[in-house]
Amino acid sequence: MGGRHMSGRxxxxxxxxEAVIDGERRILCLTLGALAELETAFAAESLGDLARRFSSGQLKSADMIRILGAGLRGAGNCFSDDEVAGMAVEGGIAGSARVVGDLLTVTFAGDEGANRPNP
Known part of the structure; x- marks a missing residue:
């Protein structure tokens, strides 16, 4: 497939x-479509079920790939989960976990997450 480079903040x-993935600064966003994709992938009955799963702190590597992939696609990038699995996130696994955590916080924390400063 391939991606679309996002140059804005x-x-x-x-x-x-925002995250640096494969050396390029990219935007990620869990839109309603991306959340619906994750509900299906995780067999969640509702957004609440999805939020509870994510807040458990028990994410597997495959879960992080799905969340990163959905976030990239939600922001207009065209990457499959298989492509995302082969990508390098700045900061390695810790950087990937930070990006996933930021994405989930800004998505599920509402104004509280949106009021955090941009990195």
Missing amino acids: ANRHRGEV
Whole structure:
């Protein structure tokens, strides 16, 4: 597939976060479509179920790939989860976990997450 490089800064009020992935600064966003994709992938009955799963702190590597992939696609990038699995996130696994955590916080924390400063 391939991606679309995003050159602007993330707008946390719109649920966006920014990450350096494969050496390129990219925007990620869990839109309603991306959340629906995750509900299906995780067999969640509702957004509440999805939020509870994510807040458990028990995410597997495959879960992080799905969340990163959905966030990239939600922001207009065209990457499959298989492509995302082969990508390098700045900061390695800790950087990936930070991006996933930021994305989930800004998505599920509402104004509280949106009022955090941009990194």
